[in-house]
Amino acid sequence: MHIPFLDIEKITQKYQPHLSEAIVATINSGWYLNGKNVKEFENSFAQYIGTSYCISVGNGLDALTLALTAMKQLENWNDGDEVIVPAFTFIATAEAVNRSGLTPIFIDIDNNFTLDLRNCEQLITSKTRAIIPVHLYGKPCNMRILKKIANDYGLKILEDAAQAHGAQFENKRIGSWGDAAAFSFYPGKNLGALGDGGAVTTNNEKLAKHIQILANYGAENKYYHTYQGCNSRLDEIQAAVLSIKLTQLDYDNKRRQEIAQIYATHINNTAAGNIPYTRDTTQSVFHIYPFMSPTREKLQSYLARHDIETLIHYPLALHKQIVYNKSYGYLSFPYAERAAKEELSLPISPVMTNDEALYITEIINKFIP
Incomplete structure (x- = not known):
């Protein structure tokens, strides 16, 4: 008996013929970016997570980076300010901190592979601005304790939920606990696209709008650029695929x-x-x-x-x-x-x-x- 680590082809076939039908419909629509499929998925995913906003982006690393960069600009953080990050996670979590012009401060994990909250306060300095709890392997960090620490010290929380689609802590979805959360829709994820994709969820309207601007070349209006941004977006085909898979x-x-x-x-x-x-x-x-x-x-x-x-x-x-x-x-x-x-x-x-x-x-x- 051969048992693959993850049979993505079999997982994909589970959603047929609906995936193929949605892809063909998107092809025939002639609209491949920034269309109704993306809007429908963003609305559905925000409702599923329990947040007011979902901003779809190109991948999970972009989701983390854009959320941190938006926080930095809106809160007037300085280059080199510190963000606490678990020492054991996929490297994208720390890379996003560096890409945002901030400094990762590593902390050990606990027996659940999540951030060690017992020692978190010891790492907080006058330069600390945020904490990134990684819900590694799909196991939520204790968000109740973390939120108290963040509130006590005036810190932001950016959840790394790249491996925790659908997870809950105290009957509340992961992705709705922090100031924002970053998701990846890499094909092997619990909610995976047929290519790259990512999203940020948040209840903060100002933050959501700023992330949208940064992901659109730093422009709120076409050809008028306020910030140094990037091009990071989910395409219509991937959005259609994710909408179907989200229902299951x-x-x-x-x-x-x-x-x-x-x-x-x-x-x-x-x-x-x-x-x-x-x-x-x-x-x-x-x-x-x-x-x-x-x-x-x-x-x-x-x-x-x-x-x-x-x-x-x-x-x-x-x-x-x-x-x-x-x-x-x-x-x-x-x-x-x-x-x-x-x-x-x-x-x-x-x-x-x-x-x-x-x-x-x-x-x-x-x-x-």
Whole structure:
């Protein structure tokens, strides 16, 4: 039995023929940018998340960068001002800070792979302007505690929700807790396009408008440019695709949780590694299923011999990356470094079968380090 890490083709086929029909309709419309499909998706996604505004952009990195840049300009932040970022996440989170002319200040993660709130206040200085909680793997950061910290110190919160489409904390959607949130619609995401795409959600009208201007070459009116901006937009085809897939997002996330529950219930080989979130499968939408193995390379090779594909998210903590090592390499973030050394992503998707998940648990339970 061959089990791919993520069968995007099978996921796409699940939405047929509706995707093809929508794409053909868009082609025949003759309108490919800034049309009704984008407006309809932005309205639907804002309503789904529970915010007043959704601004679609070209990708998740742009969503983060544009949101930070807009905050910086509206709040009159200085170049080099600081933004607290988890040391263990995809590098786009930190790159967006640098692209905005700000300085990332790394913080360790906790056992849930989210920002370590216990030590957050220790990093706040007179230059701190914002905190970026990353809802890594689909598991929400504790936004109640984070909001109190941000309020106490007058800081902005930009949620990195690139892996948390549909996730909730205290029955409120991720993407509606902070001052703004950034989403990616990369094809492998829980809500994925058939190409690149991203969005910012917010309840702040002024911020939303400013992000729109920055994403449109810095122009509010065509050919009249107020700011140094960029060209970042979602096209009509991708918007049509996302609108269709959004209607099934909650169902797909529930299916991911069901697969996670099979893993949590049936994997009992502690020599292979540890189940995330103390076997609770209700608080994450499982973009990634992060199995922690002290013998990761051996386990990964063993699973590959049994035709089970796995990936690693991520093999280096940010402060150990070459691009950041010179400035931050001397720092120690034990949980981030352990995650980089031990995390192994098991297959999980809404099109996986129970039999496939059970087969994986059976193989893992037979693993001998």
